[in-house]
Amino acid sequence: MSEAVRTDAVSMDRVSKVYGKGRGAVAALREVSAGIPRGRFTAVMGPSGSGKSTFLHCAAGLDTPTSGSVRLGDTELSAMNETKLTELRRQRVGFVFQAFNLVSSLTVEQNITLPLRLARTRVDRKWLDEVVGRVGLSERTGHRPAQLSGGQQQRVAIARALVTRPEVVFGDEPTGALDTMTARDVLALLRETVDAMGQTVVMVTHDPVAASYADTVLFLADGRIVDTMDAPSGGKVAARMTRLGAWK
Template sequence: MRSNAIELRGVSRTFGSGDGQVTALDDVSLAFEQGTFTAVMGPSGSGKSTLLQCAAGLDRPASGSVRIGGTELTTLTERRLTLLRRARVGFVFQAFNLLPSLTAEQNVALPLRLAGRRVPKSEVRAALARVGLTARARHRPGELSGGQQQRVALARALVTRPEVLFADEPTGALDSRTGRDVLALLRAMVDTEGRTIAMVTHDPVAASCADRVVFLVDGRVHGELTGAPAAGIAARMTTLKAVPC
């Protein structure tokens, strides 16, 4: 039986106060088994990105418990939380977040440097090779296509060998062919290396690459699908977005 790589229990998160208070997450309990790929979907404003940020330790919930590999995040100091993220968590975002003045290999090496670790060039080159960018190691982001930049971001996430990878709309800024390539890389990380991936997406095709799809509505879990095709996921999304006239 697989253990849980990520576990949220009774997690709530609000923003603002008084009449302007908004509930982004409302008593969410959710587990992500080790070595699985989960997509999180829902209408705009449903709390998807907030869920990812709380699960990754980038944001603190107002209440509830968040665990990564059995470690409780909500009681950690900011310093210990930062160290845990550097050692055990990888991130890939739609915006790539590459430093424009650094080459691809320098961007990939950055998490290791920030962690105070020695940066063997062989490890950096191996990470770039995994995403098919060996020949682009010395190119800066401005010299790379959007798909290539996203693959550099993936290599940067992989170089620390994280237990868990969080991806927020990783294909949102890519064309369909490049998006498929990135999704194939994510799928391979789960199937061949046993990584755990939690991905927020609005795209049913992207979500169909996951083992399961969890749906959020108004900050609450609203069911899930396992092994569903893109058409089935799209149909479920349509019911979630339906608003009575």
């Protein structure tokens, strides 16, 4: 186990998540065990209702498993109360969602540094400038979200996720609201954060092309991991999803 702690950014051990009780209970995850390696890009795919969003929420400490263990690095999450989990998410985890979740009244720079201000942490100017440069927004820091394209807004969200130097960045359908060309730019940026910055990225997606940017794809069906694929291509992922019954 100690070896897994050193090499995995996130480890899940027999994690189950059940919503509701009695006859109305729904098992979203069923005894899922998985290790998310550090410094790698992992995509999570599956048919609608397969449990992929629940997987991400449990892995990120946004939701508490019904049973099983989730660790961020060597920190066990299941024993933490909501206050401690909020603190952990703020300091050690970054999030990028399909909706950009930017504050319309704040500038690009203020949106990016918002997690630091919420945590009452000093802004490291050099790191901020590097992150802003990496996402290609150096000329836009004084703009407000309404003055940006969808792709630029998602770049702001990615910079906001990176500015706290998180151990893991979780993306929940981060390209779902973008057109094809813009989505590719955002995916290339996520890929670059892994290759050039050593970031760990976990992304839930329904798009085989998006998954092809990852190092590894985990396939979920009926709340279980049913397959993994290294060095994925869009075609191979699409074929595997078809066999899972995702598209009929």
